[in-house]
Amino acid sequence: MHLFDTGEVRLHYRVDGPESGPTLVFANSLGTDLRLWNPVLSHLPEGLRIVRYDKRGHGLSSCPGGDYHMGALITDAERLLDHLEVRDCVFVGLSVGGMIAQGLAVKRLDQVRALVLSNTAAKIGNRAMWAERIAAVQAGGIExxxxxxxxxxxxxxxxxxxxxxxxxNMLVRQPATGYAGVCGAISHSDFYTTTASLRLPALGIAGADDGSTPPDLVRETIELIPASRFELIRKAGHLPCVEQPEEYARILTEFLRNVGHI
Known part of the structure; x- marks a missing residue:
């Protein structure tokens, strides 16, 4: 476990695997930390350099006050990958992590050679919905x-x-300020136009019982990218990497092989 100072925040991150293997980067969802991916790791092939991190306001990363913006979340990831000298990674983003993935791929194609957009969308919810959630957290906490x-x-x-x-427990122990800040960043984000400009290998993963980003929403987003693939995991909701880790790892491994990453 390490901390990296971006100049704005201190990001908690972890690197597993060899120092020079093909790199797989994971970005987790609102209300979770990098342990989200623990169930999947043991099912992945050996030899991968696996990078995980807590976005600002979550986990062991620092929690600045004030409004958060998606551009800052993307820049955080960009600076961390530069610090780790990551190039040509496969970037796996779940929920808001998938929005970060979309923005980073548009900005830094040297860092990202392929995308996995899991339980995410080019636009999630609307401003009124997110404003209501922020108000609820500010009034009564995440609980x-x-x-x-x-x-x-x-x-x-x-x-x-x-x-x-x-x-x-993981959810309610996140900082309320960080949770509300990321809610605000999501509320102002719309990647439909920019994601439709991407031309790189891409995989979409949805959970059949996902109440946050339903399968049709995930499919709509991944189909913005030509020649992309879509996979549906049954008996899973918004976090299929937790409910069905073996199936999640199987789908991810197959994609890594198809794009020549392993």
């Missing part, structure tokens, strides 16, 4: 909406298991 978030994140079967408490 006030945690149960509703669990319903969007997970399938009914998973919500009946003891493991649900682990992910609920």
């Amino acid at each position: 006030s909406l945690a149960d509703a978030v669990m319903e969007r994140w997970f399938s009914p079967g998973f919500r009946a298991t003891p493991e649900l408490e682990l992910w609920r």
Whole structure:
């Protein structure tokens, strides 16, 4: 585990695997930290250099006050990858991580050779919805909406298991300021035009029971990129890497092989 000072924030990150292998970068969702990807890692091929990080306001990264902007979230990722001398990675972004992925690919094609857009979209929700969520967090903390978030994140079967408490705890222990800040960044973001300009290998992954970014929304976004692929994971909600890690890793590994990354 390490901290990198971008000049604006200190980002907590972790690198697993060899120093010089093909690089796979993971960016996680609103309300989670880099442990989101733990269930998947053991199912991936050996030899990958795996980079994970906590976006600003989440996990062990610093939590600045004030409004957050998607451009700053993208720049955070860009600066971290420059610090780690990452080029030609496959970038896997889930939810807001997928929005960061879209923006970074447009800005830095030298860093990103292929995209995995998981449970995300070019535009998620609307400003009124996000303003309501920010107000709820400011009034009652993340705890006030945690149960509703669990319903969007997970399938009914998973919500009946003891493991649900682990992910609920992860959510409510994120800084409220950081959670609200990222909500604001999402609310003002629309990547339809820029994502449609991308020409690189791309894979879309959706969960059949996703209450945040339903499969049709994910499909609509990935189809903006010519020659992209779409995969649906059943018995999974917004975080299929948690509910179906073996299937998630299988789909991801197949994509890595198809694009010649491994």
